[in-house]
Amino acid sequence: MRRLLTGLLLGALLSSTTLADTIKIGLNYPRTGNYKDEGLELRRGALLAVDEVNRTGGVLGKPLELLGENTASRAEQARDNVDSFADAGARMVFGGATSEEAIAAGQRARERGLLYFATLSYANDVTGSQGHRYLFRESNSAWMSARVLGEYLAWHMPRRQYHYILIDDAWGRSMEAALRQATSSSDRARHGRTALPTGLVRREQYQEALRKAANSEADMLVLVLLGDNLQRSMRMVHNMGLKKRMQVIVPNLTKSVVQQSGPLIMEDVIGTEAWTWDLPRQEGNAAGEHFVQAYIDQHREYPGSTSASAYAIVLQWVDAVRRTGSLDSERLISALEDHRYTLLKEQQQWRGFDHQNVQSIYAVRVRSREQIMRDPLKQDYFEIIHRMEGESAAPSLEDWQQERGEQLTLQ
Structure with a gap:
């Protein structure tokens, strides 16, 4: 019995160590409410990206772990979720289905020292009057x-x-x-x-x-x-x-x-x-075609721009971490500002002065x-x-x- 208890305790300790030995990111997404279908698309795209990152060695030698919280499309819930993610050790937060969510959650992320990447947040205010250094927007503006x-x-x-x-x-x-x-x-x-x-x-x-x-x-x-x-x-x-x-x-x-x-x-x-599933084929974009096929293989349907946005955000944050060798938000901001890249379509840029993603x-x-x-x-x-x-x-x-x-x- 003593050996059994010792084994159980050792197993629990190893399990908790394994869980702690991941790099966590937080996804704010509406699982219920007016935008629940868009929320499902966000989660699917994010999971595909996390799986791909982990198949290619993870981040700084550690697996990437996706945390997810329901916003129900409410700004106050999105803001509170940021605290939950931060308390759980997340190093970046992204998502949202309304501009109010992005603004509220982005402000709270700044207070907690975390980058926030907005999705489905089209109001000009997000990267305009309410923009700040810790907030980036992948989706286009109004x-x-x-x-x-x-x-x-x-x-x-x-x-x-x-x-x-x-x-x-x-x-x-x-x-x-x-x-x-x-x-x-x-x-x-x-x-x-x-x-x-x-x-x-x-x-x-x-x-x-x-x-x-x-x-x-x-x-x-x-x-x-x-x-x-x-x-x-x-x-x-x-x-x-x-x-x-x-x-x-x-x-x-x-x-x-x-x-x-x-x-x-x-x-x-x-x-x-900002993106359609057939665009990579039209442009001869191998990375984009890979994403489309991976999505079809998992879900037997074409990905939409919502999934593509979540997928791209994860890979772009991971790319910045790998380029800097750091999880420090300030260093990542410097690495992202004015950074040009090609991923799921022709060249895009994280514009330096407003952190708007500039793309066709x-x-x-x-x-x-x-x-x-x-x-x-x-x-x-x-x-x-x-x-x-x-x-x-x-x-x-x-x-x-x-x-x-x-x-x-x-x-």
Whole structure:
């Protein structure tokens, strides 16, 4: 019995030593709530990256371990999760499905000395007025989506009348303002709007907003929505027959939205993406094709840009650690600022002055249901209809400093 107890104690000690002998990173992701489908995509991409890192020797000779916490898309929960990650020994945190999450969690990460990489956080504020040295954003900003959409629409659908429906949060307001500027639809008397509340939106609120759009003279319907909000409103748009007389614009499209809403409901919708599953093949990008195939092998479906973002963030942080030989946040910031790299697409850059990831942005159109159903996995959703280089899409240093006011450098 004594030998048995000694063996059990030794086993427990070795187990705890093994667990402690990993380098931990924390993923903030919505497992429940409005953006739960996007949260699943984030986790899948992150796990693929961690597996790949560990197959190639880990980080500084140690395995990489992914910690995950549910944010339920709430900023205060995302902030509290950072404390949980830090207390568990995490050396970096990333994720989120709203800009409020990124801002709150990023600020708390700075206080705990950790880098925070934002995903699905499109508000200009994230790397603009609320940006700081410990916060990096891999996803594009509202400004970047608006620039590529504005150019495409000006060329192909000029002099149209717009109607905006948005969630009244940082991203919704950023996207509306940027797209109005890019499409010359700033006159609210002519180009109307409805702002929906954050949190739970009732069915009658969607209906009232869409009836207002239907009763307008607009021929362009802009839905600044994501997740369940977008899925529910798009079903109503389809049932009301609004697509017969209005071109629907969804500034930030994701694979999960089309997948959950259905291609019949989403077909011909125009929006933007930073990456599509077929882009690596088109560019002859071996690393990108490897990621796509690995994702298909595990999940029998194509990866979306959400998974790609999480995957890329993990590998970019690991690359910075390997280049510096350090886990120190200050040294990693220096290694990331103005760093150019090629991973899942053509060259990208972590811009030094605002920590925005500068990359090409694409205007896309959702393919017809008939086209999608011909695909082997029935998920080839997006046709790229326009491309803009990152340097042209991203705000300039002067634009950024105007937004920052007196604080002209990241602190």
